[in-house]
Amino acid sequence: xxxxxxxxxxxxxxxxxxxxxxxxxxxxxxxxxxxxxxxxxxxxxxxxxxxxxxxxxxxxxxxxxxxxxxxxxxxxxxxxxxxxxxxxxxxxxxxxxxxxxxxxxxxxxx
Numbered sequence: 001x002x003x004x005x006x007x008x009x010x011x012x013x014x015x016x017x018x019x020x021x022x023x024x025x026x027x028x029x030x031x032x033x034x035x036x037x038x039x040x041x042x043x044x045x046x047x048x049x050x051x052x053x054x055x056x057x058x059x060x061x062x063x064x065x066x067x068x069x070x071x072x073x074x075x076x077x078x079x080x081x082x083x084x085x086x087x088x089x090x091x092x093x094x095x096x097x098x099x100x101x102x103x104x105x106x107x108x109x110x
Contacts, residue, residue, distance in 0.1 A: 009107045013054040016100035020047035023093035046078040075101035
């Protein structure tokens with residue numbers, strides 16, 4: 001049976017995947033898409049690493065902590081980039097990415 005901490009982490013990872021996918025899609029609809037390229041790329045990277053991390057955590061992989069380190073790094077980078085843009089979807093994504101990085105850090109330290 002999974003711990004409450006693991007269940008919460010999985011929930012946050014899924015929220016982060018959704019926020020990043022939404023942000024990337026919304027960024028592609030902005031007037032100046034070229035200005036959003038780095039944001040879109042990090043959104044996609046973040047969604048992918050959160051997906052892999054959630055899968056490793058769910059199956060209690062011995063490699064989960066290795067993947068988790070990369071997940072934290074990419075979530076922080078995505079939060080920083082999204083935080084630079086005034087769009088609501090970017091600000092929301094930045095908030096969720098920070099939450100995800102924090103949840104991953106707490107899980108690693110437990």
